[in-house]
Amino acid sequence: MLQITNLHATVGDKPILKGLTLSLNAGEIHAIMGPNGAGKSTLGYVLSGRPGYEVTDGEVTFNGQNLLDLEPHERAAAGLFLGFQYPVEIPGVSNVQFLREALNAQRKHRGEAPLSGAEFLKVAREQAGALGMDMDMLKRPVNVGFSGGEKKRNEMVQMGIIDPALAILDETDSGLDIDALRIVGDGINRIMRKPDKAVLLITHYQRLLDYVKPDFVHVLADGRITRSGGPELALELERDGYKELAA
Amino acid sequence: MPAPTRRDEAWRYSDIAAVESAWPLATPENIIVPVGGHYARTIVQETGSIHQIDIAIGKGATAAIHILNIGGNYGRVELNVTLHEGADFKLGGVQIGGNTQTLEIITTVTHAEPKATSSQIVRSVLADTATGTYLGKVAVARDAQLTDSVQSVKAMLLDRSATANAKPELEIYADDVKCAHGCAIGELDPMGLFYLQARGLAPADAKKLMLQAFVAGVFEGAVDEEMLTEAALKKLGELV
Numbered sequence: 001m002l003q004i005t006n007l008h009a010t011v012g013d014k015p016i017l018k019g020l021t022l023s024l025n026a027g028e029i030h031a032i033m034g035p036n037g038a039g040k041s042t043l044g045y046v047l048s049g050r051p052g053y054e055v056t057d058g059e060v061t062f063n064g065q066n067l068l069d070l071e072p073h074e075r076a077a078a079g080l081f082l083g084f085q086y087p088v089e090i091p092g093v094s095n096v097q098f099l100r101e102a103l104n105a106q107r108k109h110r111g112e113a114p115l116s117g118a119e120f121l122k123v124a125r126e127q128a129g130a131l132g133m134d135m136d137m138l139k140r141p142v143n144v145g146f147s148g149g150e151k152k153r154n155e156m157v158q159m160g161i162i163d164p165a166l167a168i169l170d171e172t173d174s175g176l177d178i179d180a181l182r183i184v185g186d187g188i189n190r191i192m193r194k195p196d197k198a199v200l201l202i203t204h205y206q207r208l209l210d211y212v213k214p215d216f217v218h219v220l221a222d223g224r225i226t227r228s229g230g231p232e233l234a235l236e237l238e239r240d241g242y243k244e245l246a247a
Numbered sequence: 248m249p250a251p252t253r254r255d256e257a258w259r260y261s262d263i264a265a266v267e268s269a270w271p272l273a274t275p276e277n278i279i280v281p282v283g284g285h286y287a288r289t290i291v292q293e294t295g296s297i298h299q300i301d302i303a304i305g306k307g308a309t310a311a312i313h314i315l316n317i318g319g320n321y322g323r324v325e326l327n328v329t330l331h332e333g334a335d336f337k338l339g340g341v342q343i344g345g346n347t348q349t350l351e352i353i354t355t356v357t358h359a360e361p362k363a364t365s366s367q368i369v370r371s372v373l374a375d376t377a378t379g380t381y382l383g384k385v386a387v388a389r390d391a392q393l394t395d396s397v398q399s400v401k402a403m404l405l406d407r408s409a410t411a412n413a414k415p416e417l418e419i420y421a422d423d424v425k426c427a428h429g430c431a432i433g434e435l436d437p438m439g440l441f442y443l444q445a446r447g448l449a450p451a452d453a454k455k456l457m458l459q460a461f462v463a464g465v466f467e468g469a470v471d472e473e474m475l476t477e478a479a480l481k482k483l484g485e486l487v
Contacts, residue, residue, distance in 0.1 A: 048445050049444075050445075051441065072441065073445075073450070075445075082445050087442070088438050088442040090439045090442070092459075092460025092463050092464070093456055093459075097456075098443065098456060101448060101452065102443070102448050105447045105448050142442075162447070
């Protein structure tokens with residue numbers, strides 16, 4: 001589904017990704033772990049097309065398409081979803097209005113009919129309910145006044161509504177208490193653990209992986225994948241730290 | 248009376264050539280809201296003109312003015328408001344300009360007697376080399392104790408070449424008054440725009456949604472709220 005080959009990227013002329021190669025197939029969940037500053041968040045931003053993140057070399061294909069040729073909204077319509085590490089507050093724009101517009105923009109792009117207000121609200125209510133978020137919150141301005149945990153939960157509600165083929169979740173576990181971590185973990189499994197979908201989990205810690213079992217674990221250090229393995233690698237990292245592995 | 252020049256403070260940012268060609272202006276429109284009365288007015292400036300209105304609001308009376316200033320190369324709405332005891336004045340103004348447009352809302356609000364309240368909210372969205380100006384003077388007379396006045400002025404620049412001028416001005420001769428004013432000029436938050444695009448909105452739609460939020464609320468409660476909002480959105484759609 002996603003094929004990243006020798007990816008080099010800079011942020012403000014500073015090289016961050018230095019030859020990253022990674023491949024995800026449908027039905028797989030991959031976890032990327034690594035120390036601060038290794039380039040984990042940069043990878044998420046580069047894949048979703050954030051301005052200022054410049055690819056200097058390498059290729060990324062997504063379902064056979066050159067992902068790097070697409071604008072951020074075209075990548076979304078193609079089925080890519082980025083769960084933000086720091087979901088952005090947008091005063092004055094209601095969640096519901098924004099999500100309906102976003103979803104219908106994606107559907108239009110794919111040549112599908114738009115959802116009516118009632119159809120959309122039904123889907124939104126289901127997803128919010130499954131993640132323990134009440135509809136009043138969903139009607140409030142996007143992320144404004146939400147706690148860190150509520151913002152992350154809102155990201156998962158959005159993911160449920162948009163129903164992407166590939167989710168890149170950037171530290172979705174940070175800022176969550178134990179209960180919220182379980183709710184979010186269950187959400188990821190419910191929405192994304194399907195034979196035609198894939199997930200790239202970016203995380204510092206093993207604890208989210210207790211709820212969302214990865215098929216593969218990769219270590220990202222200094223802009224490259226330095227080691228790959230199965231779920232046992234995450235446990236090893238938790239025990240020995242990144243330093244040991246880098247050495 | 249000769250046409251004003253840039254040396255006249257109230258015309259300092261104006262399109263002087265346009266002013267000269269419109270000079271001499273007609274006598275200002277004169278509105279008197281009687282004691283205890285209620286007055287509401289919608290002004291949509293879409294052809295490029297200069298409106299001057301004098302409004303006297305009687306004891307305990309209210310006036311609410313909503314302005315959408317969007318059309319022509321030079322559009323100016325000028326209000327000269329006098330509040331008597333316990334009167335209330337509300338202004339909600341939106342200016343949206345592109346190309347070489349110059350749009351202005353100029354107000355002088357005089358609290359002549361005690362216990363009057365006034366509230367002015369103005370939002371400007373400016374693109375290309377457009378200029379948007381708000382000059383708002385609040386004058387509180389010596390006897391006008393317990394005046395409560397608020398001005399909130401914000402401008403959003405879509406291009407670095409656009410200009411926003413904002414000047415709230417207070418002239419207070421009473422000592423027991425509340426006069427608040429806030430002013431901000433900014434650009435659309437790039438992270439917010441990226442967030443909306445990452446969820447599937449095309450860049451123009453993402454901008455429009457954020458601008459819609461920026462001007463939202465100004466027309467809340469206006470008699471023509473729906474018409475004003477629709478016209479504002481249409482104009483925003485032309486700019487993004």
